[in-house]
Amino acid sequence: MTDLKPILMNDFTKEPESLVEAQFEAIKSVLKSGYYILGPKVQSFEKQWATYCGVRGAVGVANGMDAIEIGLRSLGIGPGDEVITTPLTAFATVLAIVRSGAQPVLADIDPSTAQLDIESLSRCLSPKTKAVLLVHLYGQILDPAPFQQFCSAHNLFFIEDCAQAHGAEHNGLRAGSFGALGAYSFYPTKNLGCIGDGGCIVSNHAELLEHCSVLRNYGQTERYHHPVLGLNSRLDEMQAAILSVRLNWLDQFTDRRRTIAARYFNEIENPDVEMLRKPSHPKSHVFHLFVVKASNRSDLSIHLKNRGIQTHIHYPIPVHHQHSVKEIKRDPKGLNRAELFANQCLSLPIHPQLTDDEVTRVIDAINSFQR
Ligand SMILES: Cc1ncc(COP(=O)(O)O)c(C=O)c1O
Incomplete structure (x- = not known):
């Protein structure tokens, strides 16, 4: 703790x-x-x-x-x-x-972008x-x-x-x-x-x-x-x-999200933590969320929690596993990539009010994670 x-x-x-x-x-x-x-x-x-x-x-x-x-x-x-x-x-x-x-x-997703x-x-x-x-x-x-x-x-x-x-x-x-x-x-x-x-x-x-x-x-x-x-x-x-009022701040907040994302892409180095594909153009991504993948996701989220870092999962249960729509029509070949992704994805803090020191703490915490 x-x-x-x-x-x-x-x-x-x-x-x-x-x-x-x-x-x-x-x-x-x-x-x-x-x-x-x-x-x-x-x-x-x-x-x-x-x-x-x-x-x-x-x-x-x-x-x-x-x-x-x-x-x-x-x-x-x-x-x-x-x-x-x-x-x-x-x-x-x-x-x-x-x-x-x-x-x-x-339809299934492309795991490098989740889309x-x-x-x-x-x-x-x-x-x-x-x-x-x-x-x-x-x-x-x-x-x-x-x-x-x-x-x-x-x-x-x-x-x-x-x-x-x-x-x-x-x-x-x-x-x-x-x-x-x-x-x-x-x-x-x-x-x-x-x-x-x-x-x-x-x-x-x-x-x-x-x-x-x-x-x-x-x-x-x-x-x-x-x-x-x-x-x-x-x-x-x-x-x-x-x-x-908030629209006046949107571009500034988006820039801050992009700066944090650039640091995550450049400074997170851990063989157990996989990044999604870097956007091909900086303006194509507004980083509502910054998502990484880890095969041992729950260990990673506990490791971060123990260092005071909150994470969320977007999304832990793919739609077709929700009880209310379990008969939902889908790709006849199945939705395996979405299922695997849902088991591995983890969203890191990226809101615009994060300080540089807090971003460093997130990076250091991820880099110190060992299976
Ligand atoms: C991708 C996506 N679609 C739709 C919605 C629904 O928006 P709202 O919560 O405003 O109804 C959300 C919000 O969570 C979302 O993230």
Whole structure:
């Protein structure tokens, strides 16, 4: 055990005072405005976020899971349709597909990135397939071209789960701008987060955006008119005001995450700890998470815990091993790589408030680990 201060996966209490102050001001201004749901702060944040993502528009919703469900429904995807995605993701990705009425189909991963493997993807194709939902896992956007080509060859929608990839870029374009639409989560621990729940759909297609804004508000087109059955999934003014403030800090926080990741890549040297593939371009990864692999993961996490270092696992149970979806359709060749990965992956602290000394402590602790 250790007397050293704990190093946590997230620590909002360490955020800069000027950010804290700006958030207090933002909350005050919402209280004074008398507008609490879907008001001017939401509209203003939607514009800012669309601009940041380089897309035509954004529709704020209650959380990231709803963003996926509403996005799928806005594309007309529902009962009788299949959507291919990954078993190594937050359960919400798959639950959103189920809630849209469509059937999720799981393809295996490439273990060097933990993202969808295109060969497995093609084995999952059926006449019912309507979309591929690509998760930019851990904050990394891989070259989307092979997925876009696959989707256009098979007449499928390409949808991005951007919940972990705020600001990740490929060839100067940001996550959420490559397919029909992108779904963001603003859960507090995300790279851009609220002080509660929040989410957003981004798209370049005006009609889709319009449909999403109807669906998020009971399917209401004008007051008391409900031509479609929607949800109650509205972003509130306080979360939007907080998001606008925190957006001013996003690039700086992302830079800090990248600096920490560069140190981990350069300085972690332990034959028992395997790194994932280094991103091919620095801007393609926003390091929502920094994940390593170890065949003796539980020993490694205990070793780190004994040195005051918290770790998490993303994700310990692949989706198809969850009881509620155990019959879920999948690659006929199985999902062995996702299963092995789930047994070995370990997420290290990488939040932007980590000090250089704390990063050194994490590196030293990993390098001193012996089987
Ligand atoms: C990849 C991914 N998709 C979807 C979600 C769902 O977002 P939320 O928790 O805001 O519903 C999350 C959040 O955990 C996520 O990490």
